[in-house]
Amino acid sequence: MQIVVIGTGYVGLVTGTCFAELGxxxxxxxxxxxxxxxxxxxxxPIYEPGLDAMVEANxxxxxxxxxxxLEGVVEQADAIFIAVGTPTRRGDGYADLQYVYAAVxxxxxxxKSGAVLVTKSTVPPGTGAEIKAxxxxxxxxxxLHVASNPEFLREGSAIGDFMRPDRVVFGTxxxxxxxxxxxxxxxxxxxxxxxxxxxxxxxIIKYAANAFLATKIAFINEVAxxxxxxxxxxxDIARGIGLDHRxxxxxxxxxxxxxxxxxxxxxxxFLEAGKRFGVDLSIxxxxxxxxxxxxxxxxxxxxKTIDDDLSGKTIALLGLTFKADTDDMRESPAxxxxxxxxNRGAIIQAYDPQGMxxxxxxxxxxxxxxxxxxxxxxxxxxxxxxTEWNEFKAVNLERVKTMMAAPNLIxxxxxxxxxRVRELGFSYSSIGRS
Ligand code: UDX
Numbered sequence: 001m002q003i004v005v006i007g008t009g010y011v012g013l014v015t016g017t018c019f020a021e022l023g024x025x026x027x028x029x030x031x032x033x034x035x036x037x038x039x040x041x042x043x044x045p046i047y048e049p050g051l052d053a054m055v056e057a058n059x060x061x062x063x064x065x066x067x068x069x070l071e072g073v074v075e076q077a078d079a080i081f082i083a084v085g086t087p088t089r090r091g092d093g094y095a096d097l098q099y100v101y102a103a104v105x106x107x108x109x110x111x112k113s114g115a116v117l118v119t120k121s122t123v124p125p126g127t128g129a130e131i132k133a134x135x136x137x138x139x140x141x142x143x144l145h146v147a148s149n150p151e152f153l154r155e156g157s158a159i160g161d162f163m164r165p166d167r168v169v170f171g172t173x174x175x176x177x178x179x180x181x182x183x184x185x186x187x188x189x190x191x192x193x194x195x196x197x198x199x200x201x202x203x204i205i206k207y208a209a210n211a212f213l214a215t216k217i218a219f220i221n222e223v224a225x226x227x228x229x230x231x232x233x234x235x236d237i238a239r240g241i242g243l244d245h246r247x248x249x250x251x252x253x254x255x256x257x258x259x260x261x262x263x264x265x266x267x268x269x270f271l272e273a274g275k276r277f278g279v280d281l282s283i284x285x286x287x288x289x290x291x292x293x294x295x296x297x298x299x300x301x302x303x304k305t306i307d308d309d310l311s312g313k314t315i316a317l318l319g320l321t322f323k324a325d326t327d328d329m330r331e332s333p334a335x336x337x338x339x340x341x342x343n344r345g346a347i348i349q350a351y352d353p354q355g356m357x358x359x360x361x362x363x364x365x366x367x368x369x370x371x372x373x374x375x376x377x378x379x380x381x382x383x384x385x386x387t388e389w390n391e392f393k394a395v396n397l398e399r400v401k402t403m404m405a406a407p408n409l410i411x412x413x414x415x416x417x418x419x420r421v422r423e424l425g426f427s428y429s430s431i432g433r434s
Pocket of ligand 1: 210213257322
């Protein structure tokens, strides 16, 4: 099976590498020359545990190649996966499909007859039909089958998610396309469900899954607020409801609000898709609002612990990325927090194990960048844990306390045991726990 993957972003690079790992011949294509040159030398542009070794092994075995142009490789492909970005379009929140259509045009002009053109990128419902119409209009001689194969992998556990997914979903409208995709995913059949459906259903499944997970998080975050007011522990509530299999225990971790490259973007695009079909997705709308408000309220949580006056106070932040095990800062709650702390005149000292380079590009001189957690807490009037990196759990809190100007600890990820931290002399607040 010859596979071409267009786009070497998160999804494209992980997908291409994992297909190669499963024994297929894969060429990953990206217009970004420096990225491709780097990948050829084994330089991975993202931080994803295990990916570098897998790229190296498959490149060495000759199954994984990186090139800058489709011409010369796409002509042999049985399946062409489009994994380019679909960012939020300015103004209306809809997914910007310009990169998808550019990839479709290039592939349709060159691909062999009978090849399957698969959208891996998250695209709004109806995009597959639009791609078909576009090819029929612009490339009437091309015989291509269009398919949708949404990706559900999470950053930080992307390889495991790809190799052992709960399910693989693809949508097709031609037996040939279904056959090719079944063959590609055959190696995963033993440990996951392969679900073949219609193209538009596959497109909606991706948005509905992300919107549902975002809803779970927004929901437990609101329950956490209730727990804080009612003197209850949200972790007990999450466990108590999660033991019901109809609800499930996952994605019930209360925190500073969801971020990342998918939930914020896909919920907005889902809302816009609803509008286009004349349907009011009011639950999703409320989830977006609730999550935005949560992220905007983080600075208040910190201010509350130091008499509401942040001006001239030093605030230490541990973690800046939107979650642990990634260097990704996209839509991170830390962005709202840093901007608001800065607006209120705070001095911000921050440390993140992987996100410092990205953070520098976003925050510039709003933040003092520290090399360690201990450097970040020096003379701080409050310390907020923003990301749940494992290494923060092992921080020596006795030492931290002696280094701070005042022992205020705001744990936005519930990393620490309240009783233990208070016994050490901290004034401690966390999420949904008294
Ligand atoms: C998500 C989806 O999980 C994945 O299926 C899809 O393909 C891409 O989007 P990702 O963005 O990598 O993956 O991260 P995920 O682990 O889902 O977390 C998203 C956000 O939700 C993070 O900000 C995380 O901190 C937050 N979250 C997650 C919670 O606040 N509580 C939880 O219980 C789970």
